[in-house]
Amino acid sequence: MKFNVPDMTCGHCVATVTRAVRAADPAADVKVDLAGKTVTVETAIPAAAVAKALDDAGYSNTAL
């Protein structure tokens, strides 16, 4: 699954976003494209759960 996360601006954001997804699913594979403002996640949990984890971390997002 892939999300547009427009508010990511730096390496700190990448780390925060990655940590947020891993908190929801420790086994998740998270790839962040900072320049493209996208996060690609391989996970068994629902997309809505990943979206909520990102929201809760302060990063609004839309599914792509």
Ligand SMILES: [Cu+2]
């Ligand atoms: Cu940042």
